[in-house]
Amino acid sequence: MSQKLSNSEKLYRQAQKVLSGGVSRNTVFRQPYPNYANTASGCYITDIEGTVRTDFANNMAALIHGHSFPPIVDAVISQLKKGTAYTLASEIELSFAKHLIKRVQSFERIRFVNSGTEAVMAMIKASRAYTGRAKIAKAEGSYHGTYDFAEVSQTANPSNWGNIDNPSSVPLAHGTPPCVSNDVVIYPYNDVERTLAILDKQAADIACVIIDPVPHRVGMVPGNQEFVEAVYNWTRENGALMVFDEVITFRVKYGGAQENYKVSPDLTSLGKIIGGGFPVGAVAGREEVMKVFDPHEKNLLLPHSGTFSANPITMTAGYTAMQYFDKKAVTKLNRITDGAIGQIREVIKLLDIPVSITGAGSMFRMHLRPTPPNTYREAYENQEVKKLINELLDYMYYKENILMINTFSCMLSTVMTQKEIDQLTEGLYRAFKALK
Numbered sequence: 001m002s003q004k005l006s007n008s009e010k011l012y013r014q015a016q017k018v019l020s021g022g023v024s025r026n027t028v029f030r031q032p033y034p035n036y037a038n039t040a041s042g043c044y045i046t047d048i049e050g051t052v053r054t055d056f057a058n059n060m061a062a063l064i065h066g067h068s069f070p071p072i073v074d075a076v077i078s079q080l081k082k083g084t085a086y087t088l089a090s091e092i093e094l095s096f097a098k099h100l101i102k103r104v105q106s107f108e109r110i111r112f113v114n115s116g117t118e119a120v121m122a123m124i125k126a127s128r129a130y131t132g133r134a135k136i137a138k139a140e141g142s143y144h145g146t147y148d149f150a151e152v153s154q155t156a157n158p159s160n161w162g163n164i165d166n167p168s169s170v171p172l173a174h175g176t177p178p179c180v181s182n183d184v185v186i187y188p189y190n191d192v193e194r195t196l197a198i199l200d201k202q203a204a205d206i207a208c209v210i211i212d213p214v215p216h217r218v219g220m221v222p223g224n225q226e227f228v229e230a231v232y233n234w235t236r237e238n239g240a241l242m243v244f245d246e247v248i249t250f251r252v253k254y255g256g257a258q259e260n261y262k263v264s265p266d267l268t269s270l271g272k273i274i275g276g277g278f279p280v281g282a283v284a285g286r287e288e289v290m291k292v293f294d295p296h297e298k299n300l301l302l303p304h305s306g307t308f309s310a311n312p313i314t315m316t317a318g319y320t321a322m323q324y325f326d327k328k329a330v331t332k333l334n335r336i337t338d339g340a341i342g343q344i345r346e347v348i349k350l351l352d353i354p355v356s357i358t359g360a361g362s363m364f365r366m367h368l369r370p371t372p373p374n375t376y377r378e379a380y381e382n383q384e385v386k387k388l389i390n391e392l393l394d395y396m397y398y399k400e401n402i403l404m405i406n407t408f409s410c411m412l413s414t415v416m417t418q419k420e421i422d423q424l425t426e427g428l429y430r431a432f433k434a435l436k
């Protein structure tokens with residue numbers, strides 16, 4: 001007798017025949033096959049088996065108001081009837097640009113693109129065009145999307161990360177041209193002394209230093225003030241740009257995580273929440289630097305286009321999402337998240353387990369270590385720890401009906417209430433207890 005397959009497994013068997021590996025993004029995997037979504041609304045997502053789960057992943061941090069937020073749905077439906085893509089410029093793109101520029105002190109000009117990857121790529125190319133230099137500096141282990149240069153060192157591990165005084169510039173994909181790693185300088189996040197020494201060695205060639213103010217894969221460790229200021233001062237003294245990747249962290253404060261620092265980045269990449277649930281990216285920053293994109297300049301330094309850039313559907317959804325994510329909404333969401341972290345800390349104390357929490361604003365990550373990590377190497381999880389985290393994630397998913405991000409992280413949305421926080425906390429209590 002043949003074994004009865006779940007609906008997801010049936011779809012996955014077909015998918016393996018048409019999609020490479022059966023999926024289009026590796027992050028949707030749950031072992032041994034992906035679970036397929038059917039519908040989603042508010043804080044809840046329903047799979048094709050009919051199971052409803054509370055969604056603390058929010059499409060990898062992109063849905064600041066949860067799923068199908070009614071004001072976004074209404075605005076998008078009305079825009080759909082007016083056309084979906086124009087070739088021409090649109091007024092909604094202008095309105096949204098004005099909104100973002102008003103919102104963040106360091107934004108003077110902006111360009112929209114279609115993903116965070118594209119935004120980071122445009123930011124790197126703009127830095128190179130402006131400075132005439134080739135090298136970029138990025139933090140060991142940091143994730144900035146899938147542009148070759150931004151991928152370097154993304155999966156740094158003890159077998160390849162090298163000496164901390166000179167971390168290795170390891171390309172991610174097989175076949176990456178060697179020139180890519182030659183032009184990427186790796187610095188250890190939050191380590192002022194070593195970072196400045198590393199940057200000094202290549203000072204004349206560095207176009208930009210990329211900082212993610214709360215880098216998810218570096219342990220979601222907030223950049224400390226001293227570190228960010230030291231790097232900023234270094235860029236001022238050495239003719240390089242300081243650029244922030246705020247693709248995830250824009251949710252942290254009304255004006256992005258950069259509000260937390262006394263520095264003003266030259267450029268910032270954006271994505272995720274500014275699309276209101278649709279594919280988006282943007283690069284914004286100082287007028288003088290952003291001029292590299294300007295076709296009216298006598299020497300156009302960086303030709304830039306994109307069939308779907310500033311697509312009117314995305315602009316409508318994003319503008320609506322950001323209008324509803326006003327100062328009051330940001331404060332309320334961050335307060336709810338602080339409450340959730342407080343409750344989880346109580347659970348950790350009650351069970352007396354070595355778990356710590358990092359994060360900022362409406363995002364946090366749990367670590368299976370007693371004290372929060374401060375650097376990538378401290379946050380690094382070996383196979384044994386990763387296995388345990390996967391077991392915890394599976395427990396939360398299958399037994400508690402809670403979807404979290406695969407780094408054992410949560411990204412909250414404005415539609416969450418104490419009910420969902422209590423469900424998360426109680427679920428974690430049982431998961432930790434079961435696997436203690």
Ligand code: PLP
Pocket residue numbers: 060115116117118120143144145146212216245246247248271272280
């Ligand atoms: N930069 C950061 C900090 C990110 O977290 C991500 C995605 O997770 C990206 C860039 C790439 O964005 P996208 O997946 O939209 O290409």
